[in-house]
Amino acid sequence: MQHLTLTAIPAIEKLSNNVIRVLGCNPGPKTLLGTNTYLIGNGKRRILLDTGVGGIQDYISNLQNVLKDNKIAIQEIVISHWHPDHIGGIVEVAELLKESVRISKYPRQARDDEEIGGGLKYSFLKDKAIISTEGATLRAVFTPGHSDDHLVYVLEEENAVFSGDCILGEGTSVFEDLYDYMRSLNVIKGLNPDIIYPGHGPVIRNPMPKIEEYIKHRLLRESQIYDTLKQSSSPLTAMQIVKKIYVDTPVVLHKAAEGNVLLHIGKLVKDNKIDKSVDSEDVYWQAKS
Incomplete structure (x- = not known):
């Protein structure tokens, strides 16, 4: 990621009837203004996508306030990929909840010992898996390259893509394997989304030119x-x-x-x-x- 003049992002923002963004409050050269986490759905129980880096009380307080103010609960947690700024807050988020929830991600390719801590375990998703809640149907799409377990999630109701770190709202992303990464960019291009909710940076409301720019x-x-x-x-x-x-x-x-x-x-x-x-x-x- 390069040096940029970054677009301001509120700590909490309702982006659509189905999406609330809660900023991870972990700014840095690799995270821009922080990790974007998302509450998805429009019912009393919603899906949380990613959990920030962990150890950031402002993030936990903001998430707690959103849940309280909207009288909603977290149905389950889904993860875009294993990097610490996306999974680090899992244990703290789980401690907020009054019941255990499923925590899902794609398995890493070279490891069978992925652990969360705090007695929590992952449920592993397959490519094209469907995760549903009231008002939202998410389809997981395997998009390796940035990491070996990277998933983007298609929100069917909006023809939107939660792009994780495959495509950022500003600047360019890094990757582990360029061959896989380029294939994944073309997968996202083939999805032809109307909007992209990235893992870092502002919402991308005209996504096709951005995808072409990356490629x-x-x-x-x-x-x-x-x-x-x-x-x-x-x-x-x-x-x-x-x-x-x-x-x-x-x-x-x-x-x-x-x-x-x-x-x-x-x-x-x-x-x-x-x-x-x-x-x-x-x-x-x-x-x-």
Whole structure:
């Protein structure tokens, strides 16, 4: 995520008849003004999507006030992905409730020991799972890349997508696997949403241009890397690629840029466009002939 002039977001805001956003009150360079958590539905029992980072009393107080003022309860908790700023508040939220609730997410790919703490356990969702409450039908859609367990949720009644960290309200997101991430962006594009409620940042009310912008941004950098390798007379290291294409980036940031290049290289390898070679000191890359 880059440095931005951030749009102000109220701590609590009713966004539609079916959606109330409660800001996680955890601002930072990676979280913008904080994690967006959402109460979804219009009945007495609603779904809570994500729970913030944990340890933030302002968030717990705000959530408690919303529940009290609207005379509503939490039916269940659903999670977009495992990152701490989305699951960290689960135990504290659970302590607010007078009854146990189901806590659901997609399982991480390389782990079978996911634990919450406080004696709580996850119920694991499958791709296309349906979670319903009064006024809201959520469809979970598996969208890995930012993380290996990332889900977006489609709110059928609004043709809306809760995009988690796959698409942000401002700036661009980071990812673990660019190949999967690009596929997930195209999945969201195929959903053709009318509105996006992101995991961070303001509501996106004209989502298709934003989705296209995300895809175009990543494809542009990929094409720069691939073209650099094609035009080179010899294989290049990731840092050599950085020095050729990040010419306007301060040297102090080149190491971070190298990490970004390696993520793009991982996708180009999966796309069968480049080859790897190794000598005793470094790893080199070249375009396939």
